[in-house]
Amino acid sequence: MWNFLARNKQAAAMLAVLTVAAVVVIFLTTRGSSYSIVENFDVEPNDVSQEPQVFSTYNLPTDDRFMPSVGNGHIATNIFSDTVYMNGVYNGRKGESRRARIPAWANIRLNSTLTHHPYSPVYSLDTRDGVFKVVVNRDRSVVTQRIYAHRYYTRAIINQIEVVPKTRADPNFVHHEIWIAVKLMPGSDSKDIAFVSPTPEVLEGRTVWSACGKTRVSEDPIYQPMPVEVCAYWTSVPDHLVVPHHGKRVFTFVMTADKNETVARQEFIKVLQEDGEELFLKHVEQWHRLYQQAGMEIQGNLYLSKIVNGIWYYYLSSLPSEDTYQPSDRFFGLSPTGLARGGSFEDYEGHNFWDTEMWIFPTILLLYPHYGQKLLQYRLETAFVAAELAKITGNKGYRFPWESAYTGGEVTQPCCPEVAEFEQHVTGCISFAARQYMAVTRDEEWLKHGGCSIVANIAEFWASRAVINYTTGLYDIENVMGPDEDHSNITNSVFTNIVAGYSLYLAQYVSCLCKDYFIAKQPDRWADIAWSLALPYDPVLDYHPQFSGYKRGDTIKQADVVLMGYPLQYPMNASTRANDLSYYERVTRASGPAMTWSMHAIGHLRLEDNHKAALLFNNSYEAYVREPFKIWSEYRRPHVGAVNFLTGMGGFLQALVFGYGGVSVHLDKMMITKPQLPPEATSFKIKGIKYLGADLTLDIGVEGSSLSVTSLDDTWPLIMFNGKYNITLVPGLSVILSGSGPFTIRSLPWKDCKLPADIIGQNYLRPIGL
Template sequence: MAAPYPEPEPGWAITWHSGDRLPRAVADAVLTIGAHGLATRGVAEEAPADARPVVLASGVYDRSVPGERLLPLPSWTGLDIDPAPAAWRQTLDLRTGVLTRTEAPVDHQRPLRTVRFVSAVRPGIVVLRAEATPGRVKPGDALRAYPGTPQAHRTFDGQYWLASAPGIAVAATHIQRDHDGVEVTERIAAYDTDGTARAEDLIAAVRRASEAGFDRLLTEHRTAWAARWTDAGVEIDGDTDAELALRYALFQLWCNVGGTTEAAVGARGLSGGGYDGHVFWDADVFILPAVASMAPDLARAMVSYRLHRLPAAKSAAAERGYAGARFPWESASLGVDVTPVTGDLGGETVAIKTGLWEEHITADVAWSAWHYARWSDDTAFLRGPGRQLLVATARYWTSRCRLAADGTAHIDTVIGPDEYHEGVSDNAFTNIMARWNLRTAAELVERATGSSPETRRWRRVAATLVDGYQPGTGRYEQFAGYFALDPLRIDAVATPPVAADVLLGRQRVARSQLIKQPDVLMAHHLLPDEPAPGSLVSNLDFYGPRTAHGSSLSPAIGASLLARAGRPDDALAELRTALRLDLDDVTGTTAGGLHLGAIGGCWQAVLFGFAGARVADGVLWLDPVLPSAWSRLGLRFGCLGRRVRLDIDHDDVAIETDGPLRVRLPGHADITVTTRARVALRTSQPRSTR
């Protein structure tokens, strides 16, 4: 009966001990496991149903509540244990995707041990095994409803439990038997989150999994995870802490991103109910670029989520009197704006205006589709649905722009990524993204059908859209009038990361140059060729000291840009902050779910920042730089339809691929790598400062 559960290899385990300083609810989020758009928090098996959902699925929302929220599904992990363990540890094995729980030794009884996993091979199949002294574990109900949810339970044929709600159905069974004096309880459940499977189909799926047996299910699951780590991974010589945290980041991206025909990825993924599971720009510009380098099919599913809601975005634009498509700041099942209108800030009820004014998301969505296609070399996508998306968003920006008497174009009354300043005009990031959107849409259309009055108009608006650039200083003014604000720096009031608006008050911060997160700098991150050449460093030097990192999204982007600017040691300091946000509950909010955008940003910081990777014209560009604490950085990722491995040290970079790949490094002519190559890094060569 007992399958081997080897201890995880060093550098591959996240462990929580009962009594640790981190609250239990934080551990539940950190120990999330999942696959194929279904995830389960790391709750203890005997834990009663509480205020936090245990099982969530991509795109499955409860529409009966205002604004929608992810629907808590029936839990499959519950067991009645008497006595309940007093002390234990849980170990998340990142290499195999298995969560184990081991009780501290107890007199006169066998310590409880449980093993669970969400199958990486069989979509919707989840498996639990518990081993204990006979009579101590009573399986009870195989499926346990979250309080207040409209899920009906019934026992079918005395063996299978069934539960259903609008859009979901679940079947489960369990067995209990004695094996050499140890009582073993095994449970298998099958979830259908499309709302299409019949009860008979789910029971058949449970029966097939049961017939395969726990050992086979575990073996095939481990094999699938081994393949994942072959496709994407990281090794860092000289920094085991960063190496483990980055592996954890990749692990949780695999666990929290998925679906069938599309992937709706909320700000907290599927690890908790924070932000009600709504989809923000986090998905488009922080999570998708990381996922595209790991699993292009999942990135395409994320883009499909937006494409399927393009009609809703067109309706939203029309309702405001504009052409094209306007995507909502917060989205759920239907693609309409579900941003709340009020919220709590330090105990004060405040108006939330992001749904009205944070419009850069429309260009962010277009950028994510373009990035997916360019990174994965999906040229057909840009000739079809991708082009339709960029055209619809370009039409929005054309109608949204105000043309002044002097011939310049402006975008008034917006909120940029820096949400400390609301209702501003000519936000540099928004305008640069809109300009890029207009030009890229024109290029795609003209490549297919030639120039037209509409594409020429797009180009004219793009050419006249102001961006606040000041050639004398090399800086972009974040928005019109920003440079006239109080030149307050964050080091004068606190050590970041800090919520400056809570610390100082919204009005005080709004009158100052303090910013929540990179704003102008986000344009350098997403579109390194759009800002003026050489402007990255001047803007880093100006905006960096004014950034409070009041958003979890912020530190990783700072790390990426600092690395690109040739400051790897400073970049590593910011990366460490980003890597520990959830593992140390830095913001005190991880209990509501992992900050998946920050997790995606960490991988971007390493791949795009330290490795200097980007794609242009079907070529992989590399511009590596390592912090002094790292002697070697090894990366595995997918790009341009190839599997790529980089081994970077301070002198050279080794490149391996599984097929021909064009590569460009500074100071070298382009090379075509067919299997492997080693290129010397010219340390005297100045790094790109775009």
């Protein structure tokens, strides 16, 4: 993403309006157009819970954007918002495309949380059970509202209101019925979906409503000639709930939504037939099953532990459920603010960017590889559109757009033509994600069913973009923009050329892996181009200029060259990497997005500068996480930007796993080097690392680290070299990681295929790998 105004209009307008609440309106920008952000400088509500998986508060954020979400990968909403979003439902032609708003017929409020009452509601997000709770301790009862997007009945958002009367010892006390005032607040009609007027009927003895409608404008007349239909069912909500003075009572209210009316209706009826407590337990069971597979645990630093739990909750809320009552719909990717947001310009309209592959994907892949496959599947299913984009821009192979949504075509707003035209590195980032997926899984079926083709066609794209420079004898890639969006239409972006070179090398390697069922044309030609790509390097200052002609001292927006060291793991001298980190830290502007400093932290950890790494690691999250529900903003306080910023979360998780955890993944091995504790932590456990079918746990403590084996895949036996001996890994084994390593885990060779050379430009240098 980018900030057009800051780059093109040096005198960006700033207006401050002082009020009693010290509200300041600051005009910021994102991707090419100014928008106003209302920022409240009052103290954020406190999280009063001492449980790492629960966030509780007595006061909600004054800014609704910092409310948490509930979701299940099919449907999602922010708590108490008037909007529901559904996977794959967008409205608007190309550059106007955004997530289509469905009125929140699931937004039910207790009146005691809307007006001033003598009660003090407690609001809690339980990331373990996947539920938001409101508890109101009244004079005669305790009322608990549970709000959740059901993890098994994935078309449903559930509201359950439990009323528990209080007993009174006074024999003269007259017991009356308990009345609980409630209100349904779905908001205004949708401007995105033309719903017909809701119609009532009686189902399962209850009055219910339903409405269907179609999105008003399809994204593309060729790839989406017909609008998308959405159908919703919801239960009628009375003004008051009436409860006898004896016994607990649970009221269940349901909203379902789907693109298929029959699916929405059938699931709605099934949910109504469920016992209320059983319905909730089925939901919780699915969440617990996810956390049994994998997770990250931190002791000694409660705040850090809570942030980690919040991130995984928000990630998994936007990813499809594994076990569902109705078959899951096609998955349309993971946008920078998740499924619960995306209807607005500042929240990136729910579009897919390089954020998915480079920032969010790596930790998801390592712990939940089946979700990694889901993320890549979105790219496979839209590859035919990428082929057309390459063709119309005069290139070969696949060129993936900077922003994509329903069709996979380019949907960048008209405000920002430069990013759509020049920020082509997204295509190389998709290939790099494929490389990581192959390294972690060796998924032969994935290669057979599209993997070989997407890797080869991405290489063809870069081969058609590389032009020989007869003066240098190297290939140039012109007219691009790197991750630093403050510089456009440049030549030989270091980051772009490396992901392009990796794409070319990977295609040569995959042509060997796939030779039994996929024929590649001249794969060695791809490697020759990669070998001869230009890679800017200053031998005097021993650092990498960001691109050809980069003027030293020019400010940049965000991490760019430093991504060479990680995640690209490009080999270089330690001095070069240190110089890159030091220099680009000085010229990176403070208003950049959250994930930059995570990458700097990883770089310093691998250079064994732990003090500097800790400072930058803390800098990567402290100014971005909003209380009490651990919502991430794109920009540091007092600014906001996109909310809830999964991209920033991704950089933070990578700093923990691939920085402090010391994990690195390569095509022929996984390594653990210098594992250590994050700041102020007494233990750090990464549970459920999935490598070649094995299930591993890395446990880092004050006294040392260990790697334990839960299970193995017989196809890929694993051996770990600890610096002295080879250790055969077997289920139940726990290996003490003595020293700093590296501890190298390998399996059998994957076919008789030579690994990529992965050396790009400056070939007379043979740098020392880090």
